Amino acid sequence: IFQLSLPLNFLGTIYREMRQNLLDMETLVTLVNTNTPIADPPNAKPLALAKGGSIKFENVHFGYHPDRPIFKGLNFEIPAGKRVAIVGPSGCGKSTVFRLLFRFYHPSSGTITIDGQDISAITLQSLRKSIGIVPQDTPLFHSTVLHNIRYGRLAATDEEVVEVAKKANVHDSIMRLPERYDTKVGERGLMISGGEKQRLAVARVLLKDPEILFFDEATSALDAHTESELLKSIHSTLLSPSHGKPRTSIFIAHRLRTVVESDLIIVLKDGQVVEQGTHEELLALDGLYRSMWVQQSSYGGEEAVVSETASEDGV
Ligand code: ATP
DSSP: OHHHHHHHHHHHHHHHHHHHHHHHHHHHHHHTTOSSOOOOOTTOBOOOOTTSOOEEEEEEEEOSBTTBOSEEEEEEEEOTTOEEEEEOSTTSSHHHHHHHHTTSSOOSEEEEEETTEEGGGBOHHHHHHHEEEEOSSOOOOSEEHHHHHHTTOTTOOHHHHHHHHHHTTOHHHHHTSTTGGGOEESTTSBOOOHHHHHHHHHHHHHHHOOSEEEEEOOSSSSOHHHHHHHHHHHHHTTTOTTSSSOOEEEEEOSSGGGGTTOSEEEEEETTEEEEEEOHHHHHHHTSHHHHHHHHHHHTTGGGOOSOSSOOSSOO
């Protein structure tokens, strides 16, 4: 009996660990605000990023509920390797763009392509592998800091984890934690600040090294100073030409100050693109972008966000 009880105990521990990981996975899925990811169609092919990750939405229709459409024919194009911002009033569908691209939901009609390949016909695994996200509120697993960063690429060595943590400017904060990289964080673990969480997300994405990067700017988790420091570290790491490949990056932005230097700014309103161009071009248009810019400047710049209305949902 004794001989049997040891392996059984061990199995029990593994079972509890697995259950916990599944629960954490569930939390992650809830946090990204979805039901079930869309499964692969038969004969799905892996995504081939021959042209570097250009993204096209063509006549996309979508609503979370059939009687409440969000997109009624959304069209835009994001060129490969460029830094693009999506802005617009709260609730206009900025985060929904990302959820459709990541295939958490499927458009009711229209197509979304990456380098000319319809994303509904490619494998989910290859799609998700090519896109990295730094979400508004980074979900952390109830596990060590080391594991939370390594989640970006499970095969990464401890040294590689430390290296990306340094690049993401989070290494010093980690070294101040009670058990450094072995400190347990996340639900039921040590709570860490919103800024540190987003830096962990940057480190995770650095390990993943995707061709397409999505950054969902926090509305309230970070103060303006922390946010601009974070953006600086993203630009000097993920988006710096010296850091490997050119990357298509999409910033969902609330503070217009953070998008001024974008190659392209897409302005959404009522589920449609109403204006697009560079910061200067949009100011010259004297339309919605300009009025949002003027409104934010009069609110005192950095602290102001596009709209005072809070969204019903998170990411
Ligand atoms: P914010 O700037 O406030 O973050 P957003 O532009 O990113 O907003 P989305 O989060 O894309 O807007 O939401 C678009 C619309 O869809 C909103 O009206 C929102 O309330 C609604 N919505 C978002 N997620 C869901 C969901 N899971 N079920 C039903 N409606 C949803």
